[in-house]
Amino acid sequence: MATENIIKIKNVTFTYPDTKQPAIDNISFNIKRGTWTAIIGHNGSGKSTIIRLINGLLVPDNPEEASIEVDGFELNNDSVWDIRNKVGIVFQNPDNQFVGATVADDVAFGLENRGVPREEMLKIVPEAINAVGMADYTNSEPSSLSGGQKQRVAIAGIIAIKPKIIILDEATSMLDPEGRNKILQIVHQMKKEYGLTVISITHDIDEASLADQVIVMNDGKLIDQGSSSEIFSQTTLLKKLGLDVPFFEQVKDMLLERNINIPKTVNSEKELINFLCQLNSNK
Amino acid sequence: MSIKFKQVSYIYAPDSPLEKKGLDNVNFEIQDGSFTAIIGHTGSGKSTLMQHFNALLKPTSGQIEIAGTTITPETSNKNLKQLRRHVSLVFQFPEAQLFESTVLNDIAFGPKNFGYSEEEAKKVAHNWLKKVGLPEDIADKSPFELSGGQMRRVAIAGVLAYEPEILCLDEPAAGLDPHARKQMMNLFLEYQKAGHTVILVTHNMDDVANYADDVLVMEHGQMIKHDKPQVIFNDRSWLQQHYLDEPQASLFASKLTGFEFSTPPLTAETLVQVIEKNLKE
Numbered sequence: 001m002a003t004e005n006i007i008k009i010k011n012v013t014f015t016y017p018d019t020k021q022p023a024i025d026n027i028s029f030n031i032k033r034g035t036w037t038a039i040i041g042h043n044g045s046g047k048s049t050i051i052r053l054i055n056g057l058l059v060p061d062n063p064e065e066a067s068i069e070v071d072g073f074e075l076n077n078d079s080v081w082d083i084r085n086k087v088g089i090v091f092q093n094p095d096n097q098f099v100g101a102t103v104a105d106d107v108a109f110g111l112e113n114r115g116v117p118r119e120e121m122l123k124i125v126p127e128a129i130n131a132v133g134m135a136d137y138t139n140s141e142p143s144s145l146s147g148g149q150k151q152r153v154a155i156a157g158i159i160a161i162k163p164k165i166i167i168l169d170e171a172t173s174m175l176d177p178e179g180r181n182k183i184l185q186i187v188h189q190m191k192k193e194y195g196l197t198v199i200s201i202t203h204d205i206d207e208a209s210l211a212d213q214v215i216v217m218n219d220g221k222l223i224d225q226g227s228s229s230e231i232f233s234q235t236t237l238l239k240k241l242g243l244d245v246p247f248f249e250q251v252k253d254m255l256l257e258r259n260i261n262i263p264k265t266v267n268s269e270k271e272l273i274n275f276l277c278q279l280n281s282n283k
Numbered sequence: 284m285s286i287k288f289k290q291v292s293y294i295y296a297p298d299s300p301l302e303k304k305g306l307d308n309v310n311f312e313i314q315d316g317s318f319t320a321i322i323g324h325t326g327s328g329k330s331t332l333m334q335h336f337n338a339l340l341k342p343t344s345g346q347i348e349i350a351g352t353t354i355t356p357e358t359s360n361k362n363l364k365q366l367r368r369h370v371s372l373v374f375q376f377p378e379a380q381l382f383e384s385t386v387l388n389d390i391a392f393g394p395k396n397f398g399y400s401e402e403e404a405k406k407v408a409h410n411w412l413k414k415v416g417l418p419e420d421i422a423d424k425s426p427f428e429l430s431g432g433q434m435r436r437v438a439i440a441g442v443l444a445y446e447p448e449i450l451c452l453d454e455p456a457a458g459l460d461p462h463a464r465k466q467m468m469n470l471f472l473e474y475q476k477a478g479h480t481v482i483l484v485t486h487n488m489d490d491v492a493n494y495a496d497d498v499l500v501m502e503h504g505q506m507i508k509h510d511k512p513q514v515i516f517n518d519r520s521w522l523q524q525h526y527l528d529e530p531q532a533s534l535f536a537s538k539l540t541g542f543e544f545s546t547p548p549l550t551a552e553t554l555v556q557v558i559e560k561n562l563k564e
Contacts, residue, residue, distance in 0.1 A: 174457060
């Protein structure tokens with residue numbers, strides 16, 4: 001089943017009941033196996049709707065023309081349960097995704113649901129909790145944990161199911177900077193260790209720039225798709241869409257406005273700093 | 284009237300095995316009409332401090348003077364209504380506290396609670412609905428049909444509607460998209476400019492640099508520094524010693540070798556001005 005593109009979306013349109021404007025307007029894109037994709041766009045641009053379409057929580061308006069393929073399976077009524085086993089989602093609010101009375105119970109919940117035998121669970125659960133660095137809290141009550149710790153437990157619950165794809169739906173937006181960095185670090189490690197494909201829906205520019213590919217959404221349409229440096233250098237577009245621009249790009253734009261010539265090849269903070277330092281020492 | 288904290292300490296669960304110091308001999312004075320940022324790590328006492336501003340927590344020892352009220356360990360819970368009308372706390376994700384059937388009723392709830400007539404309350408509610416940048420036609424919708432960013436604005440409008448003199452906010456822009464975040468922060472700046480005091484608990488050093496004129500730094504329940512943002516961010520080694528971040532502009536400046544900065548630039552504008560000046564000299 002190891003096709004190169006783990007997710008293939010073709011001609012998908014979706015409209016919520018009682019609205020005229022489609023939330024997703026004829027979108028097509030592919031995601032390569034083992035890559036990290038960031039989806040950016042302002043609130044209401046359709047980012048989360050895409051996720052719900054990928055795991056079959058929502059169904060496209062146009063099932064005849066539209067096609068959604070996950071890990072080689074066409075999404076339909078028969079395959080939807082298999083596909084949900086392949087896709088783990090971490091949601092925004094850490095308090096909305098707990099069911100267990102202890103961390104271990106919570107991580108075991110998904111396994112119980114899938115009828116995994118107890119002996120196996122006794123092996124998988126501690127492994128998953130270890131992987132996110134929460135072993136000291138195995139028997140703690142979820143309510144006593146910090147937001148960042150709760151999101152780590154949510155990730156452990158997903159790892160336990162051994163999915164192919166992990167989706168972070170603004171999973172770090174409610175966390176403080178330390179909590180956010182820890183989560184991203186853990187997901188990175190999981191990606192490497194288990195060959196996961198990562199999709200992160202985010203407003204955080206630092207989180208988005210970690211991605212191999214960035215998809216830009218606006219009013220249900222896919223506006224652009226490319227590497228993070230390709231996308232984030234389009235400062236005018238990003239500003240027009242109400243999105244953040246990396247700080248060095250802002251500085252670069254402001255210097256250009258002041259007639260300080262910066263070559264087009266300068267595409268990272270490091271390059272900009274090197275260029276400015278050279279310019280200064282050669283003056 | 285300024286806000287004065289005199290030797291304020293707070294102990295969680297005193298005389299129990301879980302006893303923990305929340306605030307440790309905190310002293311400061313915040314001037315009227317300031318935009319004060321409270322920064323520090325998770326668990327440093329920022330939220331504990333904030334909850335003392337309208338006596339949700341009362342000091343275990345020491346004294347607080349705020350909005351014409353003196354709060355001591357002996358203060359009874361009975362006569363706090365006036366204090367809470369003047370000092371409002373907005374916690375993280377206030378949209379979780381919406382409950383009314385319509386947006387307008389939700390915004391009018393606070394004013395009605397503080398003695399506005401039904402008619403007056405509706406009037407100010409309408410006014411603030413517009414002021415926070417919400418479309419007027421959502422007034423009669425259920426707040427639960429709105430997007431997250433809109434719900435946040437409804438919740439904030441409900442607090443601003445009775446115009447507290449002192450507005451305390453805990454990460455009010457967390458989780459919003461960049462555009463909505465900027466609008467929200469500018470709304471608070473306007474509120475301050477209109478003659479109110481704004482107190483902002485935050486991890487975002489760019490917000491501190493862009494909006495605040497006064498900064499309190501908390502660590503392990505103690506206030507370790509109280510100064511203007513320019514002064515706080517001027518001392519790079521002190522910041523590093525306390526694991527505090529710098530604004531992006533000053534971080535960028537610190538990586539430029541051979542450039543002269545008299546003080547670390549706090550905003551992109553000043554950064555670019557100084558770079559230009561260096562290059563042209």
